[in-house]
Structures are given as structure tokens and as C-alpha cells.
Amino acid sequence: MEERHKKSKVVKEKTIGDLIFFGHKELINKASSRIEAEMLLSYVTKQNKLSLYQNWLNKVDRSSEFRYKQLLKKRAKGVPLSYLTNKREFFALSFFVNHHTLIPRHETEILVEETIAQIKKYPIQPVKLIEIGTGSGAISIALAYHCSDILIDALDISEKALEVAKENARNHHLLHRIHFFQSDLFSKVPEQRQYHFVVSNPPYIPNEQIPSLSKEVLSEPKIALDGGKDGLEVIRSLIHQSKQYLVPGGCLVFEIGYQQKQSALKLMKESGFTNLFAKDDLSGIPRIIGGFLLS
Numbered sequence: 001m002e003e004r005h006k007k008s009k010v011v012k013e014k015t016i017g018d019l020i021f022f023g024h025k026e027l028i029n030k031a032s033s034r035i036e037a038e039m040l041l042s043y044v045t046k047q048n049k050l051s052l053y054q055n056w057l058n059k060v061d062r063s064s065e066f067r068y069k070q071l072l073k074k075r076a077k078g079v080p081l082s083y084l085t086n087k088r089e090f091f092a093l094s095f096f097v098n099h100h101t102l103i104p105r106h107e108t109e110i111l112v113e114e115t116i117a118q119i120k121k122y123p124i125q126p127v128k129l130i131e132i133g134t135g136s137g138a139i140s141i142a143l144a145y146h147c148s149d150i151l152i153d154a155l156d157i158s159e160k161a162l163e164v165a166k167e168n169a170r171n172h173h174l175l176h177r178i179h180f181f182q183s184d185l186f187s188k189v190p191e192q193r194q195y196h197f198v199v200s201n202p203p204y205i206p207n208e209q210i211p212s213l214s215k216e217v218l219s220e221p222k223i224a225l226d227g228g229k230d231g232l233e234v235i236r237s238l239i240h241q242s243k244q245y246l247v248p249g250g251c252l253v254f255e256i257g258y259q260q261k262q263s264a265l266k267l268m269k270e271s272g273f274t275n276l277f278a279k280d281d282l283s284g285i286p287r288i289i290g291g292f293l294l295s
């Protein structure tokens, strides 16, 4: 009897393969249901994807199965995958994220790419740069990682986001190279401070569009998304305030939202920026705007 009882318990344990198929079905409404199921099972069982495949027929213990199913339920209800695994890849680096930070987007990698290209061409080195609205720290950390002598200040209005940014910088051994501090735009930046670059991925979604965003995006901090009435309120202040902190010939580069290119270029021009440039993302949507302060 004892033996039979034990046997039936063993039979109930699922294999890695069973659980991946199960997860795939549970998330069938998501575009990448299979991949997401694999990522959640990797996270719970602490093994990479290759190991999941190599151990396809291995049994998974019941408590891991239970945790996996809990995560699948949350994911099916619209909690972003990155908030469940506390992880996001950005610019080929791994970042810790939580619900206090925006999940860094792949489109934002173009901002990093373009900033690195501009830094390399800049006549003065080392470059002093400030990032406005650093969130998880992804942009500043990627820049520090690829530009070895750059000096970076990175600020955010959210103390909780800054804790995450510092943890990420520590994980990448870059905490000594980036000075993180809390500030509402430039309000806490000393008046005499001067930078060669100001970089930002500001909140730029018009606030009337916020209620219609997906459940996933709505799980992210509203302060990271809300760009005010026309989506350009933070961008307007960013352009205006940057002028005081950029050296003559310094560069302001930032991300924009859908259909904001013309308005953002106009604002830059009116504020005395020149040699304006714009970059599209991989879907052909204008994403990045930049320019140089008249010398």
C-alpha cells in the first residue's frame, strides 16, 4: 500500500517537456507563448534554455511546478514577463527590473547606438554626459560599458527607480563611473555644471491615450509614460532646461513617441539647436531626435 502510494506520487510529477507544453497552451494568446513558457520554466528551475532541452524528460519537483504555474497565471493576466523574472536584456547586457522601473525597450537601443556614434565623433574627450530619467539605468550603464572614459551623471524623479539603477550599475561593476541622484529634471543639478551631452528617453505618451494602453504597459510606472496633454510636456522642459547645462556645441539627444518628430524638431530649432538629426527604429518609425547647441 505504502509503495503504491509512493508510486502514484512519482507518476504525478511532470517532465520539463510536459511543463513547457502546458505553459505554451496556457499562454496561447501571447505572440511568443512557447518562448515565454520556456523563459518562466528556466527562471523557476534555474537552468538555461539549452539545459531545459537537454533534460527534456527529467522530472520537475512539485514545488517548482507549483511556482511555475503561479507565474503562468500572472503572465496570462498581463503581468509583463520581465516583472515576473526581474530580468531584461538591453544592448546585450542583463538588467534587474521591477515594477518601479520602465522595462527598457529594444527601440531605445537606437538611442544608445546613436549616442555612442555622436560621442565617438565629438571633438572633446572625455565626454561629460547627463541622462535625464534613467529608470533601471540601462542607457547610462550601456554607455559607460562601451565608452570607457565617459563621465556620467544619471538622475530620475523616482527614488525607487534609482535604487534599481544603482543595483544594476553595481552588478556591471560600473557604480564608481556613474553618479546617480534624485531630481525633477535639472532642478537638483548645480547651476554651474556643464555637459557635452544630455541624453533622455523621457515620458512621451499623451495622457488621454494612457487608459487605452495594453494591460502590460499599464503595469509600468505612470510617471515613466505620461508626457502630459500632448505627450510633449516633459520634452519641452527637457529642451528648454538642457540649454543652460550644455556647453556651446553640446549635443541633446532623446527618444520621441509616435508622430512627434516634426513637433520635436520644431521645438529644438526654436530653442537654438542646430545640425538637427533624426533616426527611425527598425519599423521605420521616427524614434530619436538630436541636435547641437549653437556655439
Ligand SMILES: C[S@@+](CC[C@H](N)C(=O)[O-])C[C@H]1O[C@@H](n2cnc3c(N)ncnc32)[C@H](O)[C@@H]1O
Binding pocket: 101, 102, 103, 104, 105, 108, 132, 133, 134, 135, 136, 137, 138, 139, 155, 156, 157, 158, 161, 183, 184, 185, 201, 202, 203, 204, 223, 224, 225, 234
Ligand atoms: C520612459 S522612462 C525611461 C527609463 C529608462 N531611461 C529607459 O529608457 O528604460 C522615463 C523615466 O523618466 C523618469 N521621469 C519622469 N519624469 C521625470 C522628471 N520630471 N524628472 C526626472 N525623471 C523623470 C521616470 O521615473 C522614468 O524612469
